[in-house]
Amino acid sequence: MTRTLLVCGTILAGGASAAAAADCEVTLRSADTHPNGYPTVEAVRWMGEQVKEKSQGRICVEVFPASELGEEKDAIEQTQFGVIDMVRASFGPFNNLVPETQIVSLPYIFRSAEHMHHVMDGPIGEQIAQGFAQHDLVVLGYYDGGARSFYNSKHPIKSVDDLKGMKFRVMQSDVFVDMMSALGANATPMPYGEVYSSIQTGVIDGAENNQPSYDTSGHAEVAKFYTLDEHLIMPEVLAVSKISWDKLSPEDQALLKEVGAASVPVMRELWNAKVAESEAAVEEGGAEIVRDIDKQPFIDAMAPVYEKYVSTPEAKELVEKIRATE
Structure with missing residues (x-):
């Protein structure tokens, strides 16, 4: 008997993907906010190919890009409830749900992308995975969210003073809101899909994100000034619903x-290649990238953020472990 883990309780009718899914005993539906061709989307597709091959066609992974199954926050909630089987999401929306994610989402907590990899691929990553498990999400791996930097439609940002009074979209996370306040700017939490029109209409002055997102979202068209302040090097998570997970055999769980x-x-x-490609693309499109910037004043401005979120012995211990990781 064919067993399909369903999205919204229905099988998608028609189309090659629906036909392919019908050939599988188990079809896992995976949500992503990014478009086709984006590294996270293509990595999950690669994973799906491997799962299908190694399970001899029994298990399929069907990827829904470009927020087809909802914006990030909604997709996370649907995955927790088992409506969606898998989700790739940034740590930002988890900050108010999984306390450990707040620490690794702190500005300038990581020295480099390599440092972040070493932290997340080791015992600290395993500790954080336990936090996700308490909210019905089984971590399959940690992806790159790149280095997030500021971009806007008004002027180049070369110092902290250039941020004063500006309105920036941030993810729906208290850490991000407090980060902007510490820099003298105004935070406007909103879904990723609303950013383009909000910059275009002047609801906000800009946002902050990595270079591939700045490029593929089209935000470079309406916000021409991008500053490589790299205030956040944030991990992302690929997770499966505990409800969907429990329907799999132990052998299939191990395979996944x-x-x-x-x-x-x-x-x-894929990410490293995409960063280089996006940087070239936005500059060719007329964006100005500010590279020569003194990050120390930005780092110094984060003191009240650390004071607020690194106040417990557990949080202080986790920060020390991260900083001690080579």
Whole structure:
């Protein structure tokens, strides 16, 4: 008997993907906010190919990009309830749900992307995965969210003073809101899909994100000034619903874990190539990238953010562990 883990309780009618899914005993539906071709989307597709091959066609992964299954926050909630089987999401929306994600979402907590990889691929990553498990999400791996930087439609940002009074979209996270306040700017939490029109109409002056997102979202068209302040090097998570997970056999669970972990270096290789491609594309399109910037004043401005979120012994211990990781 064919067993399909369904999205919204229905099988999509028609089309090649629906026909392919019908050939599988189990079809896992995976949500992503990014478009086709984006490293996270393609890494999960690669994972799906591996799962199908290694399960001899029994298990399929069907990826829904470009927020087809809802914006990030909604997709996360649907995955927790088992309506969606898998989700790739940034740590930002989890900050108010999984306390450990707040610490690794702090500005300038990571020295580099390599430092972040070493932290998330080791015992600290395992500790954070336990936090996700308490909210019915099984971590398959940690992807790259790149280095997030500021961009806007008004003027180049070369110092902290250039941010004063400006309105920036941030993810729906208290850490992000407090970060903007510490820099003298105004935070406007909103879904990713609303950013383009909000900049275009002047509801906000800009946003902050990595270079591939700045490029593929079209935000470079309406916000021409991008500053490489790299205030956040934030991990992302690929997770499966506990409800969907519990329907799998132990052998299939082990396979999903194995292939999920194997997709991480694939994603990171795709990511590095995409960063270089996006940087060239936005400059060719007329965006101005500010590279020569003194980050120390930005780092110094984060003191009240750390004071607020690193106040418990557990949080202080986690920060020390991260900083001690080579």
